[in-house]
Amino acid sequence: MPAFDRRNLLALAAAAAGSALLPPAAVARPLDQVLSTKRLRAGINPTLPPFGTFNERNQIDGFDADIAREIARRMNVELEIVQVGSPDRIPFLQADRIDIVLGAMTRLIERALVIDYTIPLHTQxxxxxxxxxxxxxxxxxxxxxxxxxxxxxxxxxxxxxxxxxxxxxxxxxxxxxxxxxxxxxxxxxxxxxxxxxxxxxxxxxxxxxxxxxxxxxxxxxSTWVGIGVQKGNHSLRDVLNIVLFEMHRDGFVNRTWEKWFGVPMKTPIPFNPMF
Missing domain, CATH: 3.40.190.10 (Periplasmic binding protein-like II)
Structure with missing residues (x-):
């Protein structure tokens, strides 16, 4: 059986990346500003269950929300969830309306030209x-x-x-x-x-x-899915990488995945401290 053609995936997702249509980026908030304001702004798509969904209180919940809350807790900051959709999630990063973006952000070359990725959060x-x-x-x-x-x-x-x-x-x-x-x-x-x-x-x-x-x-x-940060915001990305590594190592990511999907991750994330 031939392997899945990654080029087809890239072609289908290139439009979602929208790199040619993005406005010039605003200056991202580096790590020291996130820490000084004690606020991490996370973009989450609530129309992508169980990654993101509205709960009975009309609040954004789901796998991504649980992951973002745990990241903020480990960084000792408050979490602000910002509703985003698939077409506007990268522009929100570009405009500095959010600090990180979740929502099945498949790692693609087209997107990597305009945003930075953390280490993988999960696979698809x-x-x-x-x-x-x-x-x-x-x-x-x-x-x-x-x-x-x-x-x-x-x-x-x-x-x-x-x-x-x-x-x-x-x-x-x-x-x-x-x-x-x-x-x-x-x-x-x-x-x-x-x-x-x-x-x-x-x-x-x-x-x-x-x-x-x-x-x-x-x-x-299989595709690799990370958390997106604004291009060049290495101070925030580097800390997120360590936080995610620890969340993988102590099983938090896998437990949260099974909580929302009901089954283990089909393609597990390899345990690798090098990033």
Whole structure:
């Protein structure tokens, strides 16, 4: 099975980086200003559950919020959560409206040209999601998708689309506009499988508990996700790296991941003190 084509991921995510459209950066707050004001401003996207979501008190919560709160606690500063969306998270850093940004910030060359990254916080894993039974043909390995009888369903523009084009060209493919419609097609037996980032499908899977889902063991590709800081803000980034290292070493990141995702991280972060 060919490896996941990283170039396709880069092409799909380049627009999200938006590097060519960003305004000149405002001066970032270095570490000494974060410490002197005792305030760390974290950008979190509340429309990306379980990374970010609104709780019953209409406050931003989720994996990213728990991570940001723990970072602030270990730095002995107060946390200010700032709501961001995917398109404006890098511009918010550029404009010095936030000090750090979370929200599945996949490490990409295009983004690294305009922001700095911490060491990885977590990974994202591209997998095949199918069902225990009721598929048009047995699906036990990714290679089984390359079958004219297999009906794949995908959200337009997601990273599974180019993988299918390269690795399962014989399959039937239906492209839909959103995840709810995609999961309804799977649940109702109108499709057999999809290829997507595991972390993007955890919540939709829970919404269809009557379906016996099956995630194939093989990871088609993994991406590294760090915390973003403004370009050149090395004093803050360097401390964040040490804080994150300790949070990985004492198990806080993995415990928080399992709290929100219900399962261990599919591709673990290697324990490495060199950064």
């Amino acid at each position: 894993s591209v997998v095949v999601l199918t069902k225990q039974s009721g598929t048009a043909a047995p699906i036990n390995t990714p290679a089984d998708l390359n079958n004219p009888a297999v009906r794949l369903v995908q959200v337009r523009g997601t990273i599974g689309v180019p993988w299918i084009q390269a690795n399962a060209p014989r399959a039937q493919v239906t492209l839909l506009d959103n995840y709810p419609d995609t999961f309804r097609a799977l649940a109702q037996g109108r499709a057999d499988a999809m290829v997507d980032v595991l972390e993007s499908v955890v919540i939709p899977m829970r919404n269809f508990q009557q379906v016996q889902w099956k995630v194939l063991d093989q990871v088609l590709g």
